[in-house]
Amino acid sequence: MSDAGASANPERVRLDDCWNRIGVRGDRSCERLATCLHCRNCPVHAAAAVALLDAPLDVDHLQRWTAHVAATPVQPDRDSLSLVLFRVGDELFALPTTLFDEIADLRPIHSLPQRRGGLVLGVCNVRGELRVCLSLQRLLGIEAAPPAPRSRQLQESRLLVLRFGASRAVLPVDAVLGIERVPQRALQPLPSTLAKASAAYSRALFEWQQRVVGLLDESLLFHTIDRSLPSSSAT
Numbered sequence: 001m002s003d004a005g006a007s008a009n010p011e012r013v014r015l016d017d018c019w020n021r022i023g024v025r026g027d028r029s030c031e032r033l034a035t036c037l038h039c040r041n042c043p044v045h046a047a048a049a050v051a052l053l054d055a056p057l058d059v060d061h062l063q064r065w066t067a068h069v070a071a072t073p074v075q076p077d078r079d080s081l082s083l084v085l086f087r088v089g090d091e092l093f094a095l096p097t098t099l100f101d102e103i104a105d106l107r108p109i110h111s112l113p114q115r116r117g118g119l120v121l122g123v124c125n126v127r128g129e130l131r132v133c134l135s136l137q138r139l140l141g142i143e144a145a146p147p148a149p150r151s152r153q154l155q156e157s158r159l160l161v162l163r164f165g166a167s168r169a170v171l172p173v174d175a176v177l178g179i180e181r182v183p184q185r186a187l188q189p190l191p192s193t194l195a196k197a198s199a200a201y202s203r204a205l206f207e208w209q210q211r212v213v214g215l216l217d218e219s220l221l222f223h224t225i226d227r228s229l230p231s232s233s234a235t
Contacts, residue, residue, distance in 0.1 A: 015048050024105060025155055079184050085177040085213060086160065089142040091198065092177070092213040094206075095162070099218055102126075103176055104159040109133045119228040124170060126161055131170045132229055133159070139224060140198035164222040169229070182206055187215065 019039035022030040036042040083094040084103070104126060111122040121133040137144065156175040162168065187204035201221055202214040 015051065016044075017048070019045055080181045081184065081187075081215075082179060083182055083215065084160075084179055085208060086158070086173040087175040087177060088136050088140060088173050089144055091140075091142055092208070092211050093140075093198075093202075094180075094182075094213050094215050095160075095218060095221075097179060099162045099164055101161040101163050101168075104161055104170075106157040106159060106172065109172070119225075121172070124159070126159070126170060131161065131168065133170045133172060134225055134228060136160075136171045136173060139221075140201060141196065142198060162222075164218055167222045167226050169222070169225050180208065182208075182215075 018026075018030065019042075020026055022028070023033065023039040023042075023045075025039075030039075032042050032044070033039075039045045082097045084097050084100060085092060085094045087093075107124050109122045109124045112120060119134045119139055121135050123130045124133050125131075136142075158173055158176045160171040160173055160176075162171065186206045188206060190199050190202060190205060198214055201216050201224075203217040204215040206213055206215065
């Protein structure tokens with residue numbers, strides 16, 4: 001039994017977070033997945049949510065949120081960019097949050113006839129709609145990261161569901177690191193000596209947690225994506 005998701009008082013609500021062990025965020029060995037397809041459709045997951053929502057709030061929780069609501073909100077720096085950071089192979093990249101419809105769990109990608117080996121990986125189901133998936137790794141010329149255990153891949157890998165004007169695309173990445181506000185002054189131009197293929201699709205670099213992150217040029221990225229999409233999927 002695990003108390004994951006419980007509040008400051010671990011004795012008040014104790015949950016068996018099976019979704020993290022044998023469900024979609026675990027090794028996927030749960031027999032219910034054959035009929036439920038995803039843990040969010042499972043009655044066990046629903047019952048756990050109801051148990052948390054019905055649990056009484058402790059005094060510390062109420063005090064923390066009272067202080068949070070009463071505090072003066074911190075105004076974001078207007079001269080900054082809101083970016084989603086993610087990893088492809090061993091390299092870090094970022095894109096503006098305004099491009100994102102959502103960040104989805106990894107799911108099966110079905111290949112398309114005569115579309116093997118290029119940028120188009122196939123199609124996948126995103127909220128009941130078939131979306132074209134493309135390989136950002138191939139587009140940016142990045143070597144694949146060393147193979148990780150499958151359970152870790154399922155936990156960390158994500159699909160970036162993007163929209164740029166009328167164009168839409170789904171890009172698998174090895175991990176999503178979060179959302180960061182990056183001041184414009186922190187952006188650095190690309191060195192003229194940088195010869196990586198990914199440099200052609202980047203418009204700036206910045207430092208994050210002692211790592212260099214490439215800010216991708218969304219216009220150029222989607223121009224290449226649109227040229228790679230099947231004609232019926234480009235809009």
